[in-house]
Amino acid sequence: DVKVTQSSRYLVKRTGEKVFLECVQDMDHENMFWYRQDPGLGLRLIYFSYDVKMKEKGDIPEGYSVSREKKERFSLILESASTNQTSMYLCAxxxxxxxxxxxxxxTRLSIL
Amino acid sequence: AQKVTQAQTEISVVEKEDVTLDCVYETRDTTYYLFWYKQPPSGELVFLIRRNSFDEQNEISGRYSWNFQKSTSSFNFTITASQVVDSAVYFCALIDYGNKLVFGAGTILRVKS
Structure with a gap:
């Protein structure tokens, strides 16, 4: 069974902080994705990666960056967190x- | 650009009722894939079905069935004899040549006992 593990279920951070969300998968998958989910908007793609050290912008990349140094791990980074980044973040x-x-x-992230 | 519309924001039914969740999509490509996912209260999205654009056969899996009609660009999902455990948010999604999975806004299904 495929297992995708996100480092935190709930996270509270302050405005301006640099925030790291970690995701690990155990099935040797090539592709990894970060989405945010907001009520009434469904899931929106932030970034995705087809291979190690490779990344592509999704539909809403502003304010975010990603890192994929190893095949199994894909990190989402909020460079300077803002309140409008309060959301549910899903890795796939x-x-x-x-x-x-x-x-x-x-990960349900709250930015205060 | 591709688009997925789930017009029903929320549906409430009583247990054992049948319920249909609507999904309408837009794409310019002839090759595409459609998906349905379930998100229970625990939060994790669970894959239910994938259908490619060349296979218009309807599918049944237990109490679940899917009706794919290219003529109306729809991929509707029916739950027969609904149960409380079916309460969840259901998402329809599409991926085409653009290689990005696009989700609808989701339909909240509440099944009351």
């Missing part, structure tokens, strides 16, 4: 682009 992985994505439990 897939073996190939058209195959189902497997999701972690999500």
């Amino acid at each position: 992985s897939s073996l190939q682009v058209y195959q189902p994505q497997h999701f972690g439990d999500g």
Whole structure:
């Protein structure tokens, strides 16, 4: 069974802080994704990666960056957290682009 | 650009009722894939089904069934004899040549006992 693990279920940070959200998958998947989920908006893609050290912008990359130094780990970085980044963040992985994505439990991030 | 519309924001039914969740999509590509995911209160999205654009056969899996109609660009999901455990947010999603999975806004399903 595919396991996608996000480092925290709940996180509270202050405005201006640099925030790291970590995601690890155990199935040797090539592709990894970061989404944010907001009520009424569904899931929106922030960044994705098709390979180690490779990244592509999604639909809402502003204010975020990512890092993929190892195949199994994909980190989302909020360079200077702002209150409008309060949201649920979901990490996912897939073996190939058209195959189902497997999701972690999500991190509910609050920026005060 | 591709788009997925789930017009039903929230649906409430009583246990054992049948319920259909609507999904309408837009894409310019002839090759694409459609998905349904379930998000229970615990938060993790669970994959339910994938359908490619060349396979219009309807599918049934237990109490779940899916109706894919290219003529109306719809991929609707029906739960027969709903149960309380079906209460969740359900997302329809599409991926096409752009290689990005695009989600609808989701439909909240509440099944009351």
